[in-house]
Amino acid sequence: MNKETRVPELPGMVDACFLGPYGENDGLLEKLVVEFLRDHVYWRRNFHPADPPAIPTSATQRAGYLQLEARMRRELHQLSAALKQSVPFHSPRYLGHMVSDLLLPGLAAQILTLPYNPNNVSEDAAPVTVDLEVRAGLQLARMLGYADDPSRPDCAFGHLASGGTSANLQALRLALALKAFPVALRAAQVPMGGLPDDDRAAFGLGHDAGIALLQRWQDWLGELPPRERREWRARVEAQRIEQLGIAAFFDRHRDLRVPVVLAPGTAHYSWSKGLKLLGLGRAQLQAIPQRAMRMDADALSARIEACEREGRPVLLVVGVLGTTEYGSIDPIDRICDERDRAQARGFGFGVHVDAAWGGYLASLFRNPDGSLRSREAVGDGLAAFPAPHVHAAFAALGRTDSITVDPHKLGYLPYGAGAFVCRDHRTMALLAEGADYVFHGETPGDYLAHYRSLGLYTIEGSKPGAAAAAVHVTHKVLPLDHAGFGQLQRHSIEAAEAFHAGARKLAAAIADVAAACVPFVPDTNLVCLAVNPRGNRGIAGASGFVRTLHDGLRSNLRQPLQAHEFFGSVTTLHLDALDTGDRARILDALGLDAPAAGEDDGLVILRHTLMNPYLIDRENGISYIDLYFAHLEQRIRAGLR
Numbered sequence: 001m002n003k004e005t006r007v008p009e010l011p012g013m014v015d016a017c018f019l020g021p022y023g024e025n026d027g028l029l030e031k032l033v034v035e036f037l038r039d040h041v042y043w044r045r046n047f048h049p050a051d052p053p054a055i056p057t058s059a060t061q062r063a064g065y066l067q068l069e070a071r072m073r074r075e076l077h078q079l080s081a082a083l084k085q086s087v088p089f090h091s092p093r094y095l096g097h098m099v100s101d102l103l104l105p106g107l108a109a110q111i112l113t114l115p116y117n118p119n120n121v122s123e124d125a126a127p128v129t130v131d132l133e134v135r136a137g138l139q140l141a142r143m144l145g146y147a148d149d150p151s152r153p154d155c156a157f158g159h160l161a162s163g164g165t166s167a168n169l170q171a172l173r174l175a176l177a178l179k180a181f182p183v184a185l186r187a188a189q190v191p192m193g194g195l196p197d198d199d200r201a202a203f204g205l206g207h208d209a210g211i212a213l214l215q216r217w218q219d220w221l222g223e224l225p226p227r228e229r230r231e232w233r234a235r236v237e238a239q240r241i242e243q244l245g246i247a248a249f250f251d252r253h254r255d256l257r258v259p260v261v262l263a264p265g266t267a268h269y270s271w272s273k274g275l276k277l278l279g280l281g282r283a284q285l286q287a288i289p290q291r292a293m294r295m296d297a298d299a300l301s302a303r304i305e306a307c308e309r310e311g312r313p314v315l316l317v318v319g320v321l322g323t324t325e326y327g328s329i330d331p332i333d334r335i336c337d338e339r340d341r342a343q344a345r346g347f348g349f350g351v352h353v354d355a356a357w358g359g360y361l362a363s364l365f366r367n368p369d370g371s372l373r374s375r376e377a378v379g380d381g382l383a384a385f386p387a388p389h390v391h392a393a394f395a396a397l398g399r400t401d402s403i404t405v406d407p408h409k410l411g412y413l414p415y416g417a418g419a420f421v422c423r424d425h426r427t428m429a430l431l432a433e434g435a436d437y438v439f440h441g442e443t444p445g446d447y448l449a450h451y452r453s454l455g456l457y458t459i460e461g462s463k464p465g466a467a468a469a470a471v472h473v474t475h476k477v478l479p480l481d482h483a484g485f486g487q488l489q490r491h492s493i494e495a496a497e498a499f500h501a502g503a504r505k506l507a508a509a510i511a512d513v514a515a516a517c518v519p520f521v522p523d524t525n526l527v528c529l530a531v532n533p534r535g536n537r538g539i540a541g542a543s544g545f546v547r548t549l550h551d552g553l554r555s556n557l558r559q560p561l562q563a564h565e566f567f568g569s570v571t572t573l574h575l576d577a578l579d580t581g582d583r584a585r586i587l588d589a590l591g592l593d594a595p596a597a598g599e600d601d602g603l604v605i606l607r608h609t610l611m612n613p614y615l616i617d618r619e620n621g622i623s624y625i626d627l628y629f630a631h632l633e634q635r636i637r638a639g640l641r
C-alpha cells in the first residue's frame, strides 16, 4: 500500500469507540464491566482459595449490615440524582470546553483496574501499571516524533501527571535543573576536562551540550572507586540550585541573573502558576507578541537578542500547540530555528511545547510505521487543514526538548491524565529525588526497570495506576497514527471546518441586526465567534450582549437540563494586546470603536470546542452544527427585538 494514501476508515470503527450520545453502546459497556468485575472477584478467590470467607454468608441478614446497605443506597441514589445536573459532555449539543464523550477502551480499562487500586508511585505498589505508564510515555513520544527505542541512549521518556498544569511545571523544573547543572559542576571544581570556561558559558550551554556534559560526568563518576564516587557526587549535589535554593544559588554566582521564560501572550495560566511555584517569580514570564493568535517568530527573535544584550538568560521558550482559547498553533519550527541560532552563539535555552490541547492531533500526521505524512496526505478530503505553518509546526516537534500533552483532553479519557514527555530521558536523572542517578551503560531492559520508582521523578507521589492502564490500553486499541486515533481527530477537524463555514453563513444571515465574525481563522478545532448588535459601537455593549447569549448556553442549576438547547463557552479577547493589524481588522468587522484610554479592552466572544464525533450525524442526516446556528440566530434576533 502506498503509505501516502489515506487508509479508509473501517465502517463502524468510530461507532464502537464511545458509550454514545444516546447510550447506544450500553450493552457493550455493561458486558465489559460485568465480565471484568467477575474476573476481579475470581482473582481474589484464587489467591488462597482455601481461606474461608471472612464475611459470613449470613451477614446480609443482620441488622447492622442491612442498615449500612440502606444508608449506602440512599446516599448513592442522592448522588446519582444530583449528578443528573452535570454538564452533558457526551452530547453533540455540547460545544463548550475541552471535553467530550469518553473512549470505551479507556473507561473500561479504568473501571477494570480500579478495584486492584495500583499506585504508580513505584513498582512495589503497582507491579503491572508502572510499566504501562512508562510504555504509554513511549507511545506518546513516538506520536510526537521523539526517539521511542529504549535501546538508544537518547530515547525519550514520558510519564503521566494529574494534568497539563503539573506537566508544565515538570518542564520548568527540568529545564532549570539542566541549565544550572553545568554551573554546579564548575563550582564543585570537578577535575574533569572540558568544563565551560565561566558561569555564563555554563548557564548558556543549551540542552544538547548540557546532556552531553551530564553524560560525561556520569561516565567519569563511573570510573571512580565507590567512596570517591560518593564524595564527588555529594560535592556536586551541594552546589546544585535544587540544594541551594534560588536565592543562594544566584548569590554565589553574581555573574548570573534569574532567567526568564518566553511564552505567547495567550499561554495558559499554568505557566504563571509554575513560575510562582518554582520561586522564579511571575515577573520572569515574558509575553511574546502574537499575530493572528500565533507567536510572532520575528518578535521572539528580537526578544532573545534583547535578553542576550541585557545579560538576561532565557530558561525556556514555550510554544503552544493548540492554544486554550483559539486552538491556534505556534511556529514550533521557527522557535527551534531561533534556539539553534542562539545556541550557536553560546546563548542556549530549552524549547518546550505546551500541547496539552493539540498534542493528539499529531496522530493525524503519522503513518503507522511512525513516519511523517505529507501535508497533502494529511489534508486529503479536508477543506483547509493543515495550513502549511501547521504542518511545519507538527513536523518540528521532534526538534523540541519536552512536550506536555493531555490524554484527558483530545485523548478523550477520564480526568486525572496529563502527560509530560522529554526528548532525551537522560535529563530525568537531574530530577531524581535522593536516588543515585546513574544511567551509565544501561541495556533496554534497564530502561523500564529504571523508571519503576516513578515517584522519584514525578511531582506527584501516589498516583493512579488505573489512569495509566486507561491510557495504555486506549493507545493499543487506537494506535497513535492517522489510521487509528487520527480517525477521531479527523472527525473533529471536519466538524470544525463545517462549523467555520456555518459561522460565516450565520454572519451573512444576521447582517441586518448584528455584525459577526470569526476573529482568527482557526488552525485546528476550536472556533470563536464575535457578535455585536448593529448600532452599538462600544466594547462593553458587545460584551454584555454576548454574555446574555452565553447565559442560555451554560449550565444553570435552576433550570432542568433539557431546557438547554446547546452548551457553549466564552472567552475574553483583549484588543489592546493584539497586533495593530489584527485589532483594526476585528474592530472594523464588528463596527466597534477602539477602546478609549482606561476603558476595558476585553471583548467577550463565544468559544466552541468541536470534539464530539457526532456533531455531524450521518446516520440520521442531522447536523447539530446547523441546528446550533439556527438556534443562535433565533436567540440573537430575540435578544435584539
Ligand SMILES: *Cc1c(COP(=O)(O)O)cnc(C)c1O
Residues within 6 Å of the ligand: 162, 163, 164, 165, 166, 168, 268, 270, 320, 322, 323, 324, 354, 355, 356, 357, 406, 418
Ligand atoms: C488545558 C491546558 C493546560 C492545563 O492543563 P490541565 O490538564 O487543565 O491542568 C495547559 N496548557 C494548555 C495549552 C491547555 O489547553
